[in-house]
Amino acid sequence: MKLQTAITILAAAQAVVAAALPALLERAPNHAAFSKPVGRVFEIDEKVQYFVGTNTYWIGFLTNDSDVDLVMKHLKQSKVKVLRVWGFNDVNEIPAPGTVYYQAMIPGSEPYINLGPDGLQRLDVVVDKAVHYGIKLIVPFVNNWGDYGGINAYNNYFGTNATNWYTSAAAQAQYRKYIKAVVRRYKHSNAIFAWELGNEPRCHGCSTDIIFNWAKATSEYIKSLDSRHMVTLGDEGWLVSGGDGAYPYQGVEGIDFERNLSIETLDFGVFHLWPHAWSMPYEWGSQWILEHDAIGKKLGKPVVLEEYGDISANHTATRLPWLDTVYHDTEIAGDMYWQYADFLSTGPSPDDGNAVYYGTPDYIPLVIEHAANMVSKPVP
Ligand SMILES: *[C@@H]1O[C@H](CO)[C@@H](O)[C@H](O)[C@H]1NC(C)=O
Ligand SMILES: *[C@@H]1O[C@H](CO)[C@@H](O)[C@H](O)[C@H]1NC(C)=O
Ligand SMILES: *[C@@H]1O[C@H](CO)[C@@H](O)[C@H](O)[C@H]1NC(C)=O
Ligand SMILES: CC(=O)N[C@H]1CO[C@H](CO)[C@@H](O)[C@@H]1O
Secondary structure, eight states: OHHHHHHHHHHHTHHHHHHHOHHHHSOOOOOSOOOEEETTEEEETTEEEOEEEEEOTTGGGOOOHHHHHHHHHHHHHTTOOEEEOOOOOEESSOOOTTOOOSEEOOTTSOOEEOOSTTTHHHHHHHHHHHHHHTOEEEEESOBSSSTTSHHHHHHHHHOOOTTGGGGOHHHHHHHHHHHHHHHHHHTTOTTEEEEESOBSOOOTTSOHHHHHHHHHHHHHHHHHHOSSSEEEOOOOOOOSSOGGGOGGGSOTTSOOHHHHHTOTTOOSEEEEEOTTTTTOOGGGHHHHHHHHHHHHHHHTOOEEEEEEOOOSSOHHHHHHHHHHHHHHHOOOOEEEESOEEOEETTEEOOOSSOOEETTSTTHIIIIIIHHHHHHTSOOO
């Protein structure tokens, strides 16, 4: 309680702290080259290359540095180059001591960003270890879903909802304050691969104008803070036509992947692949991959398969055809499976049915072999 009060005061006095102790707010620069698009692929560590990546949303919430180190070391050994980690963790009430959170929006008091040891200092460890092992990070700023707060946490505070959050001046001002704090902290680090507006933004039943305008304005804002890092949206890649009118092609989530990808301040497109959640057969995955590659080709931008998973009895049998499509039949710049898992000091990391654990039989074809293929795939 006492410590929390101290942190609250510290956060409230952010401007003063900023002047006195810039290191608290801004991480030290590391000067190696930043990742950037080159045609439909990326230059990463000064080499134009295809990549394999993965997702560990939880890594910035771990409290043991050795666990972060272990994961990064295993990723490097596996030639996994890009890691997506939640850059948000919003709460509406202060959690129990030792539980990490990044932003507090407690009804009745001023929202603040947690710069303490149970706040962004945990994300600092992820960034530092990423620098050490040469891993690049994709960092989304908000969740469409209720996990770790997200839009819902803003809604609880500002009285907004899942659709008008995108246009609420008050909610957007706080979201931008949060973006500014995180971007400022890591803007000099080449461990950041890209900033991401959010995890799977949706505006169900809305005109695609809502998210288009929000994505345009927010990405422009991020570029105004940090022109050197790439920015991407974080959407699932919804299309507005084709596919015999099946759910992913109906535009009902208020997203038009192609339209959004045309935004100048979005450097590349991402899409996700969740056949079982979208009532599509697993075999349809390759079609979805080919369709997004074709749109990237039309607009001349890299496209990344940023999340994919299955809950079938055999992950290898289900996913290998998708990976073969990515590798043999497209110029998809990289694919990032959901979700990497490992054995931490606290036990196994989370498994929602999609996890592939480091060192298990599925890990060999799906990660080790596929990553070796992708990093040696000739670039155009
Ligand atoms: C942190 O993790 C390491 C293993 O990675 C373990 O040896 C150590 O006991 C852990 N520390 C705590 C405080 O749990
Ligand atoms: C959000 O509130 C607006 C009214 O301000 C309403 O029109 C809209 O349907 C609401 N959306 C949801 C998802 O409840
Ligand atoms: C899973 O599928 C792969 C590829 O089709 C196959 O080689 C492997 O034996 C299967 N594993 C199990 C446990 O059935
Ligand atoms: C550049 C581009 O492809 N723009 C398309 C964006 O999406 C709209 C539909 O929402 C199309 O009309 C544009 O041609």
